[in-house]
Amino acid sequence: MNLGFYFILAIFFILIFFAVMIAKSATGQEIYSDINIEEWLCPNCGFEVQAGDICIYCDTPKE
Numbered sequence: 109m110n111l112g113f114y115f116i117l118a119i120f121f122i123l124i125f126f127a128v129m130i131a132k133s134a135t136g137q138e139i140y141s142d143i144n145i146e147e148w149l150c151p152n153c154g155f156e157v158q159a160g161d162i163c164i165y166c167d168t169p170k171e
């Protein structure tokens with residue numbers, strides 16, 4: 109009886125552990141995609157920058 113209780117408790121903590129890990133990785137991917145998806149036009153040379161905050165042609169930072 110007691111063994112079964114601790115077994116369920118252990119599974120419960122493992123599930124919480126995996127839920128936290130998935131939540132952390134999902135948040136990290138969201139931040140990563142926010143940086144990379146955003147496109148902007150370079151005010152100096154007019155190049156459409158696909159990723160990052162600095163123009164790859166003239167090194168002009170975004171805004």
Ligand SMILES: [Zn+2]
Pocket residue numbers: 150151152153154155163164165166167168
């Ligand atoms: Zn540029």
